[in-house]
Amino acid sequence: MNETFDNVALIIPAYNEGAAIAGTIDGIPAEFRNIIIIDDGSRDDTRERVAATRAKLVKHPINLGQGAALQTGIDFALLDPRIEYFVTYDADGQHRIEDVRSMLTHIKQTGVDIVLGSRFLGEAINMPTMKRVILKAAVWFSNITSGVKLTDTHNGLRVFSRATAQALKLELPDFSHASEIIERIGEKGMRYAEVPVTIIYTDYSRSKGQSMINAVNIGFDALLRKVIK
Template sequence: MTERVFILIPSYNEEKVIRQTIRSLGNAYDIVLIDDASTDDTENAVRDLPIYYLRHEINLGQGAALQTGMEFARQQGADIVVHFDADGQHNPDDIDRFIQVLKTQSVDVVLGSRFLRKEDLLAIPRLRRILLRVARIVNGLLSGLWLSDAHNGFRVMNRRALAGIQLKENRMAHATEILMQIRRKQLRYVEQPTHIIYTEYSQVKGQRWQGAFDILIDVFINKYFR
């Protein structure tokens, strides 16, 4: 029986690039686009593509969009899920490589890292590189997982991880929450190198340094007051 691999793509106002991102993935996977209440023409941009299209009527955040996608993938009987950004930063060629690692190393989660190969590290804009190193320390203290890259959105999970991870953080703090749940649920994990493509478009759309404070507050509240 063929394994079903679901690519989960949370999206908000990505009309300009979403069609290209989806088409770059080919036809070997079940693709789920979770439109987080976009105000642009995203829906029409993908209307003719062979994908699952899910939409939030209210903008909830990337964490909520991923949770919606994971719940849908579970209902559909997914064997493997992949978290994949809508803005074209992730490399589709890494998907099969990560899936092979998931199987051959008998782990539950494969996490992408920009810090394991020199060429990937040098591609990161300097300010973002500094912020990511700080995020690594903060995430290590909060989650207990000392990863080389704590905020990489490219992840591959098996059924055990899909069943165990339930996101409550609706917005960007979900990245830290995933690590906390990996440790709490005793999921097996490994990092693998991945190359992130920093286009002018993706950098404009990306997370601002000021947002790091909001993420930290959300994670702290989730860890100690919920």
């Protein structure tokens, strides 16, 4: 008999993901019943594709950014008192549900507040060399500025408890939310762990990811926030 995950919500932000979103949802086994897609003002057929699946659809009328979409999804999931574990999951097919299972097992067994996926402890299939270099530099920078020691700082695959979901309160609307989450971990003294995961880079996912220049800008933004606090 398959294990059920009625107390788990998968939160998936989506912006112009019509080409991939149905396949991503279909790849999630039926025992994960709480799939929340946040359509972040898409201009393609993302909404129509999601509407034809079993996932719940929450819509932003305009594009607000991935951080804002994640916070909307977290707020929506918090409305259901049965949800104890929150999973952030990418829409473009890079993540594997097997890794979600292992991360859920880890958070339940250890009682940490948040589990972060690490492709550098696991595997990054077809990752471009320059992206690897930039991400490694981002890890070094984040570890110095945040005080939270990680091997992978911009991985969208995370699992956290209900209390953590209530405490995150993301304010940065764009990809900077990844750094903001790490800052929250440090500020609030959250217990955290990393688990090896596999990230699969396809031509499609590479075309949808943040640019290298944007990744550098996020680093500068994080440093600036530290300076002005």
